[in-house]
Amino acid sequence: MIATRYLSAIVVGTMLLTACAGTAPPPSAELLEEHSFDDEYRIGVGDTISVSVWRNADLSVTVPVRPDGKVSVPLVGDVDVGNKTPEEVSKEITGSLATYIRDPFVTVIVTDMGSDEYRSRVRVTGAVGRPVSLAYRQGMTVLDLVLEAGGITEFASASRAVLYRRSGDRIEVDLNRILNKGDMSTNFPLRPGDVVTIPERVF
Numbered sequence: 001m002i003a004t005r006y007l008s009a010i011v012v013g014t015m016l017l018t019a020c021a022g023t024a025p026p027p028s029a030e031l032l033e034e035h036s037f038d039d040e041y042r043i044g045v046g047d048t049i050s051v052s053v054w055r056n057a058d059l060s061v062t063v064p065v066r067p068d069g070k071v072s073v074p075l076v077g078d079v080d081v082g083n084k085t086p087e088e089v090s091k092e093i094t095g096s097l098a099t100y101i102r103d104p105f106v107t108v109i110v111t112d113m114g115s116d117e118y119r120s121r122v123r124v125t126g127a128v129g130r131p132v133s134l135a136y137r138q139g140m141t142v143l144d145l146v147l148e149a150g151g152i153t154e155f156a157s158a159s160r161a162v163l164y165r166r167s168g169d170r171i172e173v174d175l176n177r178i179l180n181k182g183d184m185s186t187n188f189p190l191r192p193g194d195v196v197t198i199p200e201r202v203f
Contacts, residue, residue, distance in 0.1 A: 013022060021178075025193075026076045036184065039104075041085065041086070041110065042083050042084060042085055043065060043081045043082060043083070043084055043085070043086065043110060044065065044083070045065050045066070045067055045069060045082065045166075046064070046065060046113075047064070047065045047108065047110050047113055048062060048064045048110070048111050048112035049062070049063065049071065049081065049086070049089070049094060049108055049110055049111065049113065050064070050107075050108070050109045050110075050116065051064065051071075051089075051106065051107075051108055052062070052106065052107045052108075052109070053097065053101075053104060053105070053106050053107075054104075054105040054106070054107075056101060056104070058074065059097070059101075060077060060132075061073060061074065061125075062111060063125045063131065064112075064123050064133060064195065065081055065082065065155065065166045066123065066125075066195040067165060067166045067167070067168060067193065067195060068082075068164055068166045068168060069081065069082025069171065070081070070082070071125075071174065072125055072126050072197050072199060073093055073096075074084055074200065075096075075097060075100050076093055076096040076097060077199065079092060079093060079183045086108040086110060088108060089107045089108045090108040091108060093106045093108070094106045095112045101153065109135065112141050116182055116189070120135060120136050120139065120168070120192045120193075121133050121134060121135055121136060121193070122134055122136050122190050122191075122192065122194045122195070122196075123194070123195045123196070124145045124146060124148075124149045124194070124195070124196040124197070124198070125195065125196075125197050125198075126156070126197045126198035126199055126200070127152055127153045127155050127157070127198045127199065127200045128146060128149040128150060128151065128152055128153065128156070128198055129130050129149055129150020129151055129152075129153065129155035130149055130150050131149060132145075132148055132149045136190065136191075136192040136193075136194075137185065139189070140189070140190040141187050141188065141189055141190060142161075142163060142173050142175075142178070142186070142187050142188050142190065142196055143175075143178055143179075143184075143187045144190075145190060145196055146196065146198070152179070152198055153200075155200045155201055156175075156198050156199075156200065156201070157198070157199045157200060157201045157202075158174070158175035158176040158179065158198065159174075159175065159176040159177070160198075160199050161173040161174070161175045161196060161197065161198045161199075162196070162197050162199075163188055163190075163194060163195075164195045164196075164197065165193070165194060166190065166191070166192070166193035166194070171186075171188060172186070173186045173187075173188065173196065174186045175198065186190060
């Protein structure tokens with residue numbers, strides 16, 4: 001089943017990249033026939049997807065799918081990708097970006113399939129120095145994870161960070177108070193599978 005899902009993601013990704021490149025040849029008939037599939041791959045929790053916005057590298061991200069089935073995309077904000085195909089997600093993000101940029105062209109590719117390893121890792125995404133996925137260590141906190149990611153950026157909305165649990169719980173984290181006032185009341189201990197997301201400020 002995993003192998004079939006993986007091949008599905010490869011073919012969908014190849015077709016989307018071909019459309020973006022324009023000059024690249026389309027997949028051969030032999031390749032499509034060899035890797036044919038009945039149902040298009042649907043994105044799930046623990047997958048990692050690459051969102052590429054043509055000619056807008058600052059809007060392009062590679063992010064893990066959070067336990068709530070969503071990812072954060074610059075300008076767009078949270079996007080529900082769970083149980084959707086890469087093409088469906090691409091169209092949704094394209095429509096949202098059209099408000100901000102002219103004729104956006106978006107490709108979405110599944111770069112890493114979810115696995116049991118997901119359960120033993122913690123991740124931080126959004127307005128940090130470098131989004132990271134780390135092996136869980138006993139005693140890790142939200143602050144530890146953010147520091148491992150190089151801290152927050154100047155565009156971060158630190159008071160609106162959120163900790164997402166594998167159980168589906170959504171816990172608000174005030175990184176502004178943690179970093180600037182030493183208030184550790186929301187510096188929660190992490191659990192395997194946790195994802196911390198720091199959104200950007202709305203200008």
